Every structure is written in structure tokens, then in C-alpha cells.
Amino acid sequence: MGVLRPGLCPGLTQDMVQLLRSRGIKTVVDLVSADLEEVAQKCGVSYKALVALRRVLLAQFSAFPFNGADLYEELKTSTAILSTGIASLDKLLDAGLYTGEVTEIVGGPGSGKTQVCLCVAAHVAHGLQQNVLYIDSNGGLTASRILQLLQARTPDEGEQAGALQRIQVVRAFDIFQMLDVLQDLQGAVSQQVSSSSGTLKVVVVDSVTAVVAPLLGGQQREGLALMMQLARELKTLARDLSVALVVTNHMTRDRDSGQLKPALGRSWSFVPSTRLLLDTSQGAGASGSWRVACLTKSPRLPTGFQEMVDIGTWGTPVQSPTLQGDHM
Amino acid sequence: MQRLSRPKALTFAHVVGLPGVAQGPQLLARLEGRSSLKEIEPHLFADEDSPVHGEILEFHGPEGTGKTEMLYHLTARCILPKSEGGLGGEVLFIDTDYHFDILRLVTVLEHRLSESSEEAIKHCLGRFFLVYCSSSTQLLLTLYSLETMFCSHPSLCLLILDSLSAFYWIDRVNGGESVNLQESTLKKCSQLLEKLVNEYRLALFATTQSIMQKTSNSAEGPSCAFNRQSDVDVDYRPYLCKAWQQVVKHRIFFSKQGDSKTSNQFSLVSRHLKSNNLKKHFFIIGESGVEFC
Numbered sequence: 001m002g003v004l005r006p007g008l009c010p011g012l013t014q015d016m017v018q019l020l021r022s023r024g025i026k027t028v029v030d031l032v033s034a035d036l037e038e039v040a041q042k043c044g045v046s047y048k049a050l051v052a053l054r055r056v057l058l059a060q061f062s063a064f065p066f067n068g069a070d071l072y073e074e075l076k077t078s079t080a081i082l083s084t085g086i087a088s089l090d091k092l093l094d095a096g097l098y099t100g101e102v103t104e105i106v107g108g109p110g111s112g113k114t115q116v117c118l119c120v121a122a123h124v125a126h127g128l129q130q131n132v133l134y135i136d137s138n139g140g141l142t143a144s145r146i147l148q149l150l151q152a153r154t155p156d157e158g159e160q161a162g163a164l165q166r167i168q169v170v171r172a173f174d175i176f177q178m179l180d181v182l183q184d185l186q187g188a189v190s191q192q193v194s195s196s197s198g199t200l201k202v203v204v205v206d207s208v209t210a211v212v213a214p215l216l217g218g219q220q221r222e223g224l225a226l227m228m229q230l231a232r233e234l235k236t237l238a239r240d241l242s243v244a245l246v247v248t249n250h251m252t253r254d255r256d257s258g259q260l261k262p263a264l265g266r267s268w269s270f271v272p273s274t275r276l277l278l279d280t281s282q283g284a285g286a287s288g289s290w291r292v293a294c295l296t297k298s299p300r301l302p303t304g305f306q307e308m309v310d311i312g313t314w315g316t317p318v319q320s321p322t323l324q325g326d327h328m
Numbered sequence: 329m330q331r332l333s334r335p336k337a338l339t340f341a342h343v344v345g346l347p348g349v350a351q352g353p354q355l356l357a358r359l360e361g362r363s364s365l366k367e368i369e370p371h372l373f374a375d376e377d378s379p380v381h382g383e384i385l386e387f388h389g390p391e392g393t394g395k396t397e398m399l400y401h402l403t404a405r406c407i408l409p410k411s412e413g414g415l416g417g418e419v420l421f422i423d424t425d426y427h428f429d430i431l432r433l434v435t436v437l438e439h440r441l442s443e444s445s446e447e448a449i450k451h452c453l454g455r456f457f458l459v460y461c462s463s464s465t466q467l468l469l470t471l472y473s474l475e476t477m478f479c480s481h482p483s484l485c486l487l488i489l490d491s492l493s494a495f496y497w498i499d500r501v502n503g504g505e506s507v508n509l510q511e512s513t514l515k516k517c518s519q520l521l522e523k524l525v526n527e528y529r530l531a532l533f534a535t536t537q538s539i540m541q542k543t544s545n546s547a548e549g550p551s552c553a554f555n556r557q558s559d560v561d562v563d564y565r566p567y568l569c570k571a572w573q574q575v576v577k578h579r580i581f582f583s584k585q586g587d588s589k590t591s592n593q594f595s596l597v598s599r600h601l602k603s604n605n606l607k608k609h610f611f612i613i614g615e616s617g618v619e620f621c
Binding site: 069296 | 390391392396407420425426427430431432434449450453454455456457458459460461465466468470472473474477491494495496497498501502513516520539540541613
């Protein structure tokens with residue numbers, strides 16, 4: 001954004017740029033924050049021309065305020081709540097995944113994060129007939145796993161094929177590939193490259209830890225900056241395209257207390273609007289496929305509530321007992 | 329890519345006179361109608377009777393401690409009409425990380441209005457303005473361009489910035505090796521905010537996230553109950569530029585009460601930086617937003 005160059009905006013000619021530069025005004029910020037009367041005198045440029053230039057630059061580069069009533073109107077119609085296909089998770093999430101928001105599913109290895117993502121993808125593609133973009137950085141997604149889920153939902157092969165077509169899979173094994181994928185997506189949508197089978201409603205990133213964790217650690221700030229850049233891209237995408245963005249994250253051990261906590265640190269913890277913690281259930285229900293899902297962050301519900309989820313049986317909604325405990 | 333297109337006609341027409349010069353009757357309206365912090369939130373600012381001459385307050389705390397909910401609460405208090413117990417004033421909310429949820433604000437308003445019709449909600453929301461900023465440079469330029477808005481909206485009393493620390497890591501990398509360069513944009517933002525807040529007599533509530541690791545207190549034992557001062561600051565590591573530290577007048581630390589995960593009780597400690605006055609408050613968050621205990 002910064003540097004002043006000819007043609008950047010109407011009224012900014014080569015001569016003007018050179019005159020300003022000769023007086024130390026090189027960037028947009030320099031010009032906007034300068035005392036224009038002084039600059040007019042020193043550069044021999046008309047004061048009115050400078051004021052007009054400043055106004056145009058501000059109009060072009062600053063953000064424009066939206067009125068609350070307009071924003072509400074717009075979001076009321078464009079926000080959708082997508083069921084995850086798992087009744088107990090829907091209960092925790094206040095009916096489902098909200099578009100325009102980033103939802104994080106966090107858990108240790110084998111806790112069922114990928115399984116939940118696959119189920120969401122299958123449900124949205126088949127049940128809701130909408131498109132899904134699945135960004136896989138773990139290698140955990142295979143077509144056969146999704147097919148199994150779809151086969152449990154419907155015996156009709158035509159329907160299964162249709163649903164599979166609505167799920168687009170992209171692999172991204174480092175952060176730059178992932179950023180490219182996200183930017184390509186923004187570009188494709190802005191050029192209105194639409195598919196006939198439906199609109200994109202869910203983007204799954206499984207997992208974000210796989211591409212960010214290698215960058216963190218030590219005293220390097222670059223890793224954190226890249227992570228925050230990825231976070232911005234994800235949130236902007238969710239908001240601009242009105243999609244529900246689901247990310248998965250791993251657990252890590254806190255170095256002071258030894259407790260398990262979501263990975264990627266404090267800066268990342270502010271990024272998702274909602275966080276679901278999956279844990280293998282302790283004690284009762286030891287059939288191996290039961291998990292405890294706990295809501296640990298929410299913009300609209302009190303946190304701490306838990307539900308039992310059986311990740312072994314998908315497709316058919318399972319009546320699960322509600323657990324309201326205060327311990328994991 | 330912004331969904332609502334900027335009304336082109338407004339681009340040139342909305343500059344009222346020269347920036348920085350408030351028109352006569354509007355200036356008077358602003359001076360007279362200035363609310364005190366106490367009116368904005370009587371529980372938090374019980375001692376602040378004097379009208380706002382430009383206050384900058386910082387909300388600081390880890391994730392999930394109620395900062396955003398408190399902002400919704402203050403916003404609702406401001407935009408609700410006087411007949412419903414609010415101030416009937418306008419709020420400008422600057423969102424730097426797409427965090428703001430208008431549906432939640434509407435829920436809070438619905439619970440606080442005596443008759444929550446669409447009309448009434450729309451009326452309140454008409455007093456609310458939201459700006460998204462995607463970089464610290466854009467934040468700085470936006471603050472410059474908002475000057476004209478402050479001029480033309482004398483009933484605008486509350487400026488909210490959520491959050492100021494969103495660009496921290498990106499700025500640090502963009503500034504290269506020089507710490508001055510890394511902090512320069514935020515420094516300019518802080519100075520401009522102070523100027524705007526003083527000139528237009530606004531109250532600014534800015535949130536900063538606790539993104540730094542706690543300093544390990546190896547010297548202090550587990551029971552530092554006798555050292556109240558450090559007890560409060562133990563999770564606060566100033567990491568934003570000095571210019572910002574200097575313009576803040578109140579710092580409010582948020583934390584979650586209790587070990588129980590289902591507890592919805594929160595606490596905040598408010599510290600007036602000049603007088604070093606410390607005050608602790610408790611609140612819960614319900615459907616209708618923040619309720620002080």
C-alpha cells in the first residue's frame with residue numbers, strides 16, 4: 001500500500017511524485033500526516049491540489065464505516081447455520097456451524113478430529129447439497145473414507161457420486177501452499193467461477209497445526225507473523241465468502257504446568273470464534289469409539305458444557321446422553 | 329473484498345470543511361452533550377463524575393475473559409435510547425480481526441429493550457458504525473479519514489478499537505531489524521488517537537490481547553497474597569510501543585473466576601494509572617450480556 005507512485009490515484013502525476021519525494025514525502029502515510037500548508041510552500045505545489053490529493057488517497061486506502069442497521073440486514077440474510085450431521089455436536093454449537101466464523105476442533109491424536117471433519121463434509125455435501133472445500137495438510141483424508149460415510153447415508157450410487165463431486169480436496173503441506181490455496185479461492189469466487197452443483201458453504205482445514213507448528217518455537221518472529229497472516233486470510237475468507245470455516249488443531253503440553261492445552265499458543269487462541277475440545281472418554285462407555293466433546297470457547301453460549309459423541313456410528317443421528325460435568 | 333459497496337457519491341461529499349475544524353453549532357452540541365464515564369457505565373466508573381475530556385482505557389486479558397462481551401455491553405448502553413435507560417449516543421467500532429458479531433449485539437439489545445421490535449432494534453443500530461481494518465497502515469489512514477466523521481457526528485461519544493494488538497507480529501516482521509520501524513505505525517496511531525480523543529472529547533476503549541507468556545516468578549513463592557500489586561500485574565507484560573503505554577489513562581485487566589469450567593463468573597481489576605487506584609469488580613455474562621454482581 002505504502003509508496004506514492006504516478007497513477008496510484010487520479011491527480012498523482014510523475015511530476016507531483018518527484019516533487020514530494022524531494023521533500024521527503026515518499027509514502028501515502030507521509031502525505032496524509034503532513035502539514036499540507038508547509039508542503040505546499042516547500043514544494044511549490046498548490047495547496048488546493050494537495051488537499052484534493054489527500055482526500056482522494058484517504059478515500060481510496062482507508063476503510064469505510066458501515067452503518068449497523070445495514071450490516072444487520074445483510075448478515076441476517078447471508079448468515080447460515082449448518083448442521084454438522086452429529087446431533088450432540090449441533091447441541092453444543094447452538095444448532096451448528098455458523099457461516100462467517102472460524103470454528104476450531106481441538107484434540108489429541110486419535111480423538112476424532114478428522115472423523116468429525118469428514119462427517120461434516122459428507123453431511124453438507126449430501127444432506128445439505130452444498131459444496132465443501134477440504135484442505136488436507138495431514139494426509140488423513142482418503143476418498144474411500146468419505147465414500148464409507150456416504151454409503152451409510154444412502155444406498156443410491158448416483159447420490160453418492162453427486163455428493164463426492166461436491167467435495168473438493170486440495171492438499172497443502174506447508175503454509176505457503178495453504179496461503180496460495182486460500183488466495184486462489186478468493187480469486188475464483190471474485191471472478192464468479194461458480195459451479196452448477198451448489199455454492200461453497202464449508203471450508204475445512206485439517207489441520208492448521210501441521211503447517212504452522214514447524215514455524216514456531218525459538219525466538220523467530222517470522223513464524224508468528226506467518227501464522228497471524230494465515231489467521232487473517234482464514235477469517236477474511238469466512239466473512240467475505242460467507243462460509244463456515246472449520247480448522248483442526250492438536251494439543252500440546254504446557255511447559256510450566258504440564259497440563260494439556262491447544263497448540264499454537266496464545267496468539268492463535270484468539271483467532272477462532274468457537275472451540276470444541278474432543279477427548280477420549282474416561283471410564284464408562286469404553287467401547288473405544290465414544291468421545292467427550294466440550295465447548296471451550298463460544299461467542300454466544302456459556303462454555304464448559306459437554307456431550308458424549310460416538311464417532312463409530314455416523315450417518316444415522318445417535319441419541320446420546322447429555323453430560324454436564326465440570327471436569328474432563 | 330467488501331460486500332457493501334462504498335457509496336461513491338459520499339467519497340467526495342462527506343468532507344465537511346477542513347478536517348479538524350468543527351462547525352459552530354456542532355461544537356457546542358458536543359461540548360454540552362458530553363457524557364461522563366459514569367453515565368456510560370455506573371458500576372465501573374463510580375468515581376468518574378467529570379465529563380469526558382478524552383479518556384483512553386485499555387482492556388487487557390487472555391482469551392475467553394469477557395473483554396468482547398464488555399464491549400457489547402458498553403455499546404448497548406450507549407446506543408439504547410434514553411427512554412430505555414441508554415444514552416442515545418453513537419458508537420464507532422473499529423474491528424481489526426473480524427471478531428465483531430452483530431447478531432450477538434442484536435441479542436443483547438433485544439433483551440434490554442422493553443419492547444424488542446425490529447423497528448426499535450434498527451433504530452438503535454442506526455447509531456452504530458463499524459469499520460474493518462486489515463493492517464496497521466490502514467488503521468492509521470482510517471483514523472485520519474474518520475476525523476471528518478467525528479466532526480459531523482456530534483453525538484458520537486464512544487470509540488471502540490478491538491483490538492489494538494492484532495497486527496503486532498506482522499508489524500514486527502515488516503519492520504525488519506529496527507524496533508523503531510517495527511513500532512512506528514502503531515506509535516503514530518497512538519498519537520493520533522490521543523489527539524482525536526482530546527479534540528472531539530471521546531472515550532476510547534481499546535482491547536489488547538495477552539499474547540505474551542507469563543513471566544515466570546521464580547523469586548516469589550506460591551503464596552504471594554501479601555503482594556497485591558504484583559498479583560494484579562503478574563499476567564501483564566507490556567509489549568506494545570511506549571507511545572501507547574503513555575496515552576492510556578485506565579488499564580482494566582480481565583480474568584475468569586473459579587476453576588469450574590462451567591462457571592460464567594468473571595472479574596476485572598480497574599487501575600487508574602495516574603492515581604494508581606485499584607478496584608476489583610465481578611460480573612457474569614448472561615443472555616442479555618454483562619451483568620455486574
